[in-house]
Amino acid sequence: MGLDDHAIIIPVSKPSKGSAGRTGLWRVERPVILEDRCIKCWLCWLYCPEDVITEGANGFPEVDYTFCKGCGVCADVCPKDAIEMVEEKL
Amino acid sequence: MTITIHDLRKLPGSYMPGSAACPGCGATLAFRLVSRALGPNTVYIVPACCFSVIQAPYPKSAISAPLYNIAFAAAAATASGVHRAYKAVNKDVNVVVWAGDGGTVDIGIQALSGAAERKEDLIYVCYDNEAYMNTGIQRSGATPLKAWTKTTPTGKREMPKDMPMILAAHRVPYVATASVGYPFDLVNKFEKAKNIRGFKYIHILSPCPPGWDFPVEKTAEVGKLAVDTYFWPLYEIEGGKLKITVKPRKRPLKEFIRLQGRFRTITDEEIDELEKIVMEKWQFLEHLEKSERVF
Amino acid sequence: MGKEGKWEIITGNHAAAIAAKLSRVKVVPAYPITPQTTIVEYIASFIDSGQMDAEYIRVESEHSAMAAAIGASAAGVRTFTATASQGLLLMSEVLHWAAGSRLPIGMAVVNRAVGPPWNIHVDHQDTMSQRDTGWIQIYVSSNQEVLDTILMMYKVAENPDVLLPFMVCLDGFVLSHTYMPVNIPPQEEVDVFLPPYNPTHWKLDPTSPITFGNLALPDEYQEMRWSMDLAMRRALDIIEDVTEEFFERFGRYHGGAVWKYKLQESDYAVVTMGTMASEAEVAVDELREEGIDVGLLKIRSFRPFPHRDISETLIDKRGVIVIDRSIAFSSGGPIGTEIRSSLYNLADRPPVVNYVTGLGGRDITHQDIIAMVKDAIGRITSRRIRRPYYWFKLKPEFERIEISEEVRL
Numbered sequence: 001m002g003l004d005d006h007a008i009i010i011p012v013s014k015p016s017k018g019s020a021g022r023t024g025l026w027r028v029e030r031p032v033i034l035e036d037r038c039i040k041c042w043l044c045w046l047y048c049p050e051d052v053i054t055e056g057a058n059g060f061p062e063v064d065y066t067f068c069k070g071c072g073v074c075a076d077v078c079p080k081d082a083i084e085m086v087e088e089k090l
Numbered sequence: 091m092t093i094t095i096h097d098l099r100k101l102p103g104s105y106m107p108g109s110a111a112c113p114g115c116g117a118t119l120a121f122r123l124v125s126r127a128l129g130p131n132t133v134y135i136v137p138a139c140c141f142s143v144i145q146a147p148y149p150k151s152a153i154s155a156p157l158y159n160i161a162f163a164a165a166a167a168t169a170s171g172v173h174r175a176y177k178a179v180n181k182d183v184n185v186v187v188w189a190g191d192g193g194t195v196d197i198g199i200q201a202l203s204g205a206a207e208r209k210e211d212l213i214y215v216c217y218d219n220e221a222y223m224n225t226g227i228q229r230s231g232a233t234p235l236k237a238w239t240k241t242t243p244t245g246k247r248e249m250p251k252d253m254p255m256i257l258a259a260h261r262v263p264y265v266a267t268a269s270v271g272y273p274f275d276l277v278n279k280f281e282k283a284k285n286i287r288g289f290k291y292i293h294i295l296s297p298c299p300p301g302w303d304f305p306v307e308k309t310a311e312v313g314k315l316a317v318d319t320y321f322w323p324l325y326e327i328e329g330g331k332l333k334i335t336v337k338p339r340k341r342p343l344k345e346f347i348r349l350q351g352r353f354r355t356i357t358d359e360e361i362d363e364l365e366k367i368v369m370e371k372w373q374f375l376e377h378l379e380k381s382e383r384v385f
Numbered sequence: 386m387g388k389e390g391k392w393e394i395i396t397g398n399h400a401a402a403i404a405a406k407l408s409r410v411k412v413v414p415a416y417p418i419t420p421q422t423t424i425v426e427y428i429a430s431f432i433d434s435g436q437m438d439a440e441y442i443r444v445e446s447e448h449s450a451m452a453a454a455i456g457a458s459a460a461g462v463r464t465f466t467a468t469a470s471q472g473l474l475l476m477s478e479v480l481h482w483a484a485g486s487r488l489p490i491g492m493a494v495v496n497r498a499v500g501p502p503w504n505i506h507v508d509h510q511d512t513m514s515q516r517d518t519g520w521i522q523i524y525v526s527s528n529q530e531v532l533d534t535i536l537m538m539y540k541v542a543e544n545p546d547v548l549l550p551f552m553v554c555l556d557g558f559v560l561s562h563t564y565m566p567v568n569i570p571p572q573e574e575v576d577v578f579l580p581p582y583n584p585t586h587w588k589l590d591p592t593s594p595i596t597f598g599n600l601a602l603p604d605e606y607q608e609m610r611w612s613m614d615l616a617m618r619r620a621l622d623i624i625e626d627v628t629e630e631f632f633e634r635f636g637r638y639h640g641g642a643v644w645k646y647k648l649q650e651s652d653y654a655v656v657t658m659g660t661m662a663s664e665a666e667v668a669v670d671e672l673r674e675e676g677i678d679v680g681l682l683k684i685r686s687f688r689p690f691p692h693r694d695i696s697e698t699l700i701d702k703r704g705v706i707v708i709d710r711s712i713a714f715s716s717g718g719p720i721g722t723e724i725r726s727s728l729y730n731l732a733d734r735p736p737v738v739n740y741v742t743g744l745g746g747r748d749i750t751h752q753d754i755i756a757m758v759k760d761a762i763g764r765i766t767s768r769r770i771r772r773p774y775y776w777f778k779l780k781p782e783f784e785r786i787e788i789s790e791e792v793r794l
Contacts, residue, residue: 011148011150012149013145013148013149013150014149014150014151014153015151015152015154016107016152016214017106017107017108018104018107018108018150019106019108019109019145019146019147019150019151019152020108020109020110020146020147020152021108021109022108023107023108023109024295025194026113026115028281029385031331042095042096042099043095043096045095045099045127045343046095046118046123046273047119047270047309047310048122049113049115049116049118049119049122049309050107050108050109050111050113051103051105051106051107051118051122057259059375063109066107067107067108068107069112069113069114070113070307071113071114071306071307071309072114072307073114073119073306073307073308073309073310075307076307076308076310076311077310077311079138080136083184
């Protein structure tokens with residue numbers, strides 16, 4: 001790499017998961033999907049402010065705990081009480 | 091055409107998990123939905139606001155769409171320049187301003203009004219958390235009457251500006267209000283806006299757990315209650331014709347107010363007063379709905 | 386040399402508008418202000434009559450004019466605007482933003498005093514107050530130079546080693562509203578000289594999902610500013626190259642970063658900018674007839690500042706007389722300060738006498754310049770340079786206060 005490859009530094013950022021780090025570490029409670037109650041209405045997905053809910057291999061909602069901040073909106077909007085907020089232990 | 095949750099899930103969004111947003115952020119929820127509705131042929135212009143920080147620091151970004159950060163007062167003008175440049179080279183792109191309430195109703199109102207008057211082909215979005223939240227909760231021209239902020243420690247004494255109506259008075263082709271508590275109404279308004287030529291203004295109520303002081307899991311619920319208590323009516327004005335898009339579920343205003351710490355000093359009598367103001371506005375909207383044209 | 390141009394007798398503002406048209410700019414956001422107004426009127430008429438293929442944005446303020454220029458340039462097209470005085474000051478915030486975004490926007494600034502009180506006449510306070518925004522600043526002294534410099538500066542600004550915005554500064558009324566013969570080069574010649582703008586460093590493109598300008602922490606920020614400074618310094622050589630190329634194609638030369646007139650083996654040098662440099666040329670001729678051996682160094686490029694060229698040119702002088710048309714209150718004239726900075730570390734540096742004058746359009750003729758040169762030579766030969774700068778052409782009652790201030794030293 002030549003000297004000049006570094007000459008122009010432009011504040012261009014690339015999209016990236018975890019741009020603010022492993023935000024899952026902010027969590028004090030984790031949402032746990034109770035699959036026996038879940039009706040796959042996907043309201044949890046719809047309202048998740050962090051976009052961490054996806055469809056798991058078994059077809060049920062799955063939470064990306066690496067980045068889930070534990071706000072609990074998903075549990076609050078769930079019409080079937082199928083998401084339980086469980087305290088994180090150190 | 092009305093979008094379903096299954097349609098929405100198939101659409102690609104432009105928000106990547108692990109941003110610097112607070113837990114329960116109404117603004118990221120709004121952005122997730124809006125970016126899905128608008129699709130990939132979209133560029134965003136963002137003035138100083140919570141989203142300047144939410145993107146997280148260089149060289150990473152939580153936004154996977156082209157996004158240009160610009161000075162606080164400049165968003166609508168910068169977006170005008172972007173749109174005209176694309177027009178000059180025959181490129182058809184959704185040019186979207188994504189601004190907070192400070193950048194919209196206060197410091198950015200001049201550029202916004204200018205762009206609206208010129209009928210620039212843009213979608214201007216105000217995600218409204220009703221105060222300067224990024225600088226740590228100071229009042230804005232969008233902060234409601236009686237709300238606590240750090241610069242209104244005994245409650246705000248003025249009514250907020252009615253920004254959607256100010257824009258409607260510019261006779262732009264599309265103006266709408268929205269709330270993250272009514273996501274389908276929100277998404278449908280963006281679906282509509284992207285197919286209208288000219289200036290589009292969409293004002294999204296975006297509840298803020300730390301700024302409004304409500305439990306972090308209540309973002310959607312607060313956004314819904316704002317509508318159902320008539321506090322934040324959902325309507326659109328298309329070609330001058332007003333239409334109420336969601337009928338509130340007739341809940342007392344108290345339910346919305348008492349969920350939030352920012353109204354903690356408000357008395358029951360004051361809530362009654364506020365409710366009167368809110369209902370007058372609602373009746374005014376119902377009256378407008380009957381008119382051929384609002385403006 | 387290519388095809389001949391066409392002679393027209395036009396104002397400096399008309400020349401600036403024609404330069405924008407010849408440069409094939411695609412977007413022009415503009416807001417009128419005296420004495421810039423006719424530039425944006427000419428451009429509006431060019432576009433509306435179909436002579437110019439560009440989008441005109443009739444913005445509601447200069448802040449928005451620059452913000453829209455930023456948007457257009459970020460979207461990847463060549464962009465032009467023009468302003469003056471208060472308008473430039475209102476842009477200040479977004480001037481920094483344009484440079485930090487490395488967008489080669491072009492702008493004509495018609496120099497005008499700043500208020501209060503209202504004054505529409507020339508001085509350089511407006512552009513001098515924006516000298517550290519990261520914009521290239523070129524000061525010109527004829528209408529031909531207005532036109533030619535705008536063409537040249539797009540080529541400089543869009544060079545991959547530069548990528549900074551530029552302002553071409555022309556003196557209010559003295560150039561903006563004065564008719565002079567100007568040779569308008571043929572479009573096809575300009576097209577060869579200045580190919581279309583095609584940014585490769587970055588642009589706002591729906592197919593390229595990048596975020597521009599989000600937070601940069603202390604660990605990252607400083608190098609971005611260093612990079613702008615490096616580009617500004619490198620622009621000096623590129624200005625010389627482009628000037629040479631322009632001369633080869635169009636046969637005109639106004640100087641590169643500086644213009645030197647009878648400087649070789651002169652005892653003294655006058656340094657100034659803009660139309661005062663044209664007056665200074667006349668003053669030099671008259672002084673030489675009187676036997677006073679003086680030459681002129683006109684600074685065209687104030688940003689980038691040509692330190693090396695200046696120190697090499699001025700090192701052998703017995704004295705340097707710097708005439709500024711703006712005031713850095715209590716510090717002096719901005720050019721005077723820069724010239725001292727160029728010379729200070731040289732072992733045998735010449736003394737510098739700095740005059741601040743011509744504010745708010747006060748007329749500075751070649752006779753005034755002769756008077757300043759003689760005053761300066763008197764001070765230099767009698768070693769009486771007691772102050773970093775002197776006011777010139779104050780009314781006598783105020784001149785007396787200045788002299789008593791000097792006595793108190």
